[in-house]
Amino acid sequence: MRIDIITVLPELIKSPFEASILKRASDKGLVEVHFHNIRDYTDKSYNQVDDYQFGGGAGMVLMIEPIDKCISALKSERNYDEIIYMTPDGETLNQQMSNSLSLLDNIIILCGHYKGVDQRVRDTFITKEISVGDYVLSGGELGAAVLCDTIIRLIPGVLNNETSALTDSFQDGLLAPPVFTRPAEYKGLKVPEILLSGNFPKIEEWREQEAIKRTKTLRPDLLE
Secondary structure, X not given: OEEEEEEOOHHHHHHHHHOHHHHHHHHOOOOEEEEEEHHHHOOOHHHOOXXXXXOOOOOEEEOHHHHHHHHHHHHOOOOOOEEEEEEEEEEEOOHHHHHHHOOOOEEEEEEOEOOOEOHHHHHHOOOEEEEXXXXXXXXXXHHHHHHHHHHHOOOOOOOOOOXXXXXXXXXXXXXXXXXXXXXXXXXXXXXXXXXXXXXXXXXXXXXXXXXXXXXXXXXXXXHO
16 A cells, blocks of 8 residues: 655654554565655745735645645556545544555645635545544644554554454444453452363353443443
8 A cells, every 4th residue: 555645744643653653564564654745845935835824814725736646647647546635524533444444556645724615626636535533633644644544454464462442342343342451360360261161162252242241331422
């Protein structure tokens, strides 16, 4: 998979890709992540890429021209399955969406900033708009990092145990059950006996029951 991230602050988003699972995926050649600074595509003085809103109002808006130039340059080199815009009013990211995106070959992620991007960018170039929650960030960079993490960890070969991702919360519409590790008893706190039994069919049954119980308590909306 190749991911091209368009941003006015590439230094803000690069660090998550230099450690942990995201770096491992890159080192294995399973994913390529490239960062593109919108300022490299403007001919305005002082590398200007934003301007005031028509009609007045607070906040600056990213201009269409440098974004057009950047996206057009990328599209001249390859075909893209999705061109995604990170925005608070987009479709809320969920596990099913991440599953689908992880199957694609090439995607562009455009990070909004300031008051957002000129609406003509959204109308002309964007194929999918994604939000990471009902709140506003200073820019789309952190949301893009979240999106990339949810996608990349699902690519076969990224996780040491590929079945791990299949048992995560939301994969089957439920929250994950509680998990325990050694020691089996700590200061009187004991691990459930069933997990020590070696009876794996019963253990799986227990885990499913616990997942349903947790979901009913913490996220009953998932069962509706």
